[in-house]
Amino acid sequence: MSRTFSVGGIHPDDSKFSMNQAVEEFPIPKRVFISMNQHLGAPAKPIVTKGDTVKVGQTIAEPGGFISAWVHSSVSGTVADVALYPDFLGKKVLTVVIDVTGDEWLPGIDRSPDIKNEITVSPAETITKIAAAGVVGLGGAAFPTHVKLSPPPGSKAEYLILNGTECEPYLTSDYRLMIEHGQEVLIGGELMRRALGDVRGIIGIEDNKPKAIRYMQQLVENYLGWTVVPLKRRYPQGGEKQLIDAVLKRRVPSFALPISTGAVVQNVGTAFAVYEAVQKNKPLISNILTVTSQDPTIQKNYRFRVGTPVQEFLIASGAMDHEGKLIPAFTKIVNGGPMMGKPVSEPAGPVMKSTSALLLLTDKQARRKEEQNCIRCGKCAQACPMGLEPYLLYRLAMASRVEEMDENRIFDCIECGCCLYSCPAYIPLLDQLRIAKNASLKNKRK
């Protein structure tokens, strides 16, 4: 029997149109824009300057603090600029711009497709290699992986949960990774399991991916300490707190870290990046991206180089012309899935280490229905996986009643959008809660 989490949740239409599309190598662009803000925490500090030549895999920036990550060049070529450039949201961030020449890799990186099963590194070396390779969480948050694998004093990991749920509609990159590179994902998981102190390993996969469940079950038979847990399809099962609840039946308390339940959650994409970092000496310079829409000709999975401009994918897929205009069929580009993704306002901005999807929406899909008055139906509260009362938080946010928002646990909101999805009055609950959370956070920092 498949398990699931205990509070709230919704069942949006899957729309995983690109599920059966094998991952294709996306062409290397002429120029990449590598952001220094690719991870949670302090931005990285560039160590290259204009005119420097770089190879693929070469370090171009060092961590800017304890919670930060190394950044590497995803291409070979010449540094054209180190300056502020817009990201896909239009926000200017420090960026290393590289003009591409050829595809020359740093010596010592193993690029062969042979799978390296044997683990010879110690747990401490594993964590050092993960940090040096700039690995960050690829489930969306981009939290530096080496930090997450070093639980704070007083906490102890008992379980490593690999997140293979991919519960957001449309997204298929994790699914393709599991069925095309399940072995490498498992070796990456095994490295992290050992690094955490020989904890138990669990892979959580939703039951709309039976092929991935079967394949990973077959693979774990050769590994002690691993099990695959099939999960009922339900959004937002990929949220860390929901996944821990679904798999272990343990709840993460308010303001506590997931490690308080004894669990460390890592995405399957992160496990693959750990495999490459430790077994192949390859830094995190590429990832898999789903480019999808309702149009059957635009439903693909690509392996891309970090820093490729978003518009390159849109032009290659036929969704954008060479002048940078979307074709009339589409009006909106979303970076990520339809539930938690962010609208792309600057298509010249680059994809990052943790970018997992570009979704193209038609006018009909993107158009917001007219907002009506709240009818106090309580559907938003029923759907909230954090047990919050979104209608109340919305009213408090509109009235800027910050203290009461805090008392009603606004900081527990994981911005999943279940409330917005369920509201028959089309009230923009999520938008308002995001604004209120940010304002309250800024206030606290002051």
Ligand code: SF4
């Ligand atoms: S966005 Fe926040 S308030 Fe709305 S359902 Fe998700 S967790 Fe609850």
Ligand code: SF4
């Ligand atoms: S779902 Fe919408 S209409 Fe119903 S109580 Fe919540 S905010 Fe009001």
